[in-house]
Amino acid sequence: MSASILCCCANGSGTSLMMAMTLEKVVKAQGYKVTKTHHCSLSEGKNSSMGYDIVLCPQNFTNMFDMAAKKGVKIIGMRNVMSAKEMTEKLENCGVDLK
């Protein structure tokens, strides 16, 4: 299976961009099949998150995506947005087949 992944932070220009760069590394290293990735602000992401399989965001923002979570989108809160190790572990355990 392949998945689409959204990286989201408050402004869409700092933290989410770092997450997107970490994700790029992780996807390459693990050989994940990813159809689409995008990074954006919370205000944009709240609406568009429904269209993704997985949302990555800083840990304290996970509850902003309750609506999407109810629709089956996997919400992953990151403690360290630069950690490829943490991101890999959390993606492996989120229940979406990325291989």
Next chain:
Amino acid sequence: MLKEFVEKKHTIFVDECKDWQEAIRTCVKPLLADGTVTAQYPEDIIDNVGKYGPYFVLIPGVAMPHAQEGGGKVFKTTISFMKTQKPVQFDPDDPDSYADLFFTLASCNHDEHLEHMAALMEVLQNEDLLEDLHQVTCDQDLLKLADQYGL
């Protein structure tokens, strides 16, 4: 990147800040001085922390304050550096939510910003360099590290 901080006069070294609000206003000073941002910019960052919490404390000790891209308050794309001797605590309930290294982002050009962020990430992921950065007290220290690490 480290050399650029010094060359652009985008560095500030302080002993301590009385609270995180003062830290935000202080770390933006070099960007205000050369017209990169307006006086509204630090206030926007402070408002953001009020709304979302200090999510830009990336790892304990390192903050990356910023507000929305562009928006008529940002006129250059750059990063400013601040080192405080005494770490600044953001969330009193979260012991990890402190910083003594501040990388303040300003962006009005997305492509340029992307390049800067990749460079910043390279700095922040170098654990030896990060450890050394926590010890700097002046521009000379930064230039020394720039030479040492070739950054």
